[in-house]
Amino acid sequence: HKDLRAPITVVADGCFSNLRKELISEKPSTKSHFVGFLVDDLDLPSPAHGHIVLANPSPILIYPISSTETRVLVDVPGSLPRGEALRHYMTHKILPQIPLCMRSGIGSAMNKERLRSMPNSYLPPSQSKYEGVLLLGDS
Numbered sequence: 001h002k003d004l005r006a007p008i009t010v011v012a013d014g015c016f017s018n019l020r021k022e023l024i025s026e027k028p029s030t031k032s033h034f035v036g037f038l039v040d041d042l043d044l045p046s047p048a049h050g051h052i053v054l055a056n057p058s059p060i061l062i063y064p065i066s067s068t069e070t071r072v073l074v075d076v077p078g079s080l081p082r083g084e085a086l087r088h089y090m091t092h093k094i095l096p097q098i099p100l101c102m103r104s105g106i107g108s109a110m111n112k113e114r115l116r117s118m119p120n121s122y123l124p125p126s127q128s129k130y131e132g133v134l135l136l137g138d139s
Contacts, residue, residue, distance in 0.1 A: 008134060009132060023133055024135065030121050032077040032078065032119075032120045033080040034075055035076050035117045036073045036116050037072055038071055039105050039108075039109040040109070043105065045101055047064070050062065058077055062102065076089070086117075090115065091110060
């Protein structure tokens with residue numbers, strides 16, 4: 001066992017951080033969830049650029065991740081519908097707000113792809129109980 005010391009330690013290990021639990025007492029609260037899926041060969045209005053759809057009740061992010069795949073991320077506020085209720089929400093509430101030029105491709109993928117989700121958590125700023133520790137970003 002070896003102890004290492006530094007004047008400052010930066011912790012940046014993401015929203016599922018194990019270190020955060022050891023360093024601060026506040027717990028994050030989940031305000032919404034991102035629901036995401038991939039679309040193959042989507043014709044974007046501006047290829048190689050990300051797109052933000054200002055939808056109701058929250059924004060939709062659409063951006064290429066490779067030369068053939070586009071990621072769609074939908075912010076779903078409140079508690080996340082489960083199973084077919086989520087697919088129904090996406091099809092009836094979100095899809096009609098997608099611009100027409102992308103709606104067909106996104107609709108096809110939305111109905112056949114696995115819809116993945118992750119929580120969007122809020123953690124207010126707080127001070128670590130340890131001197132020389134900086135928690136950055138999601139941690």
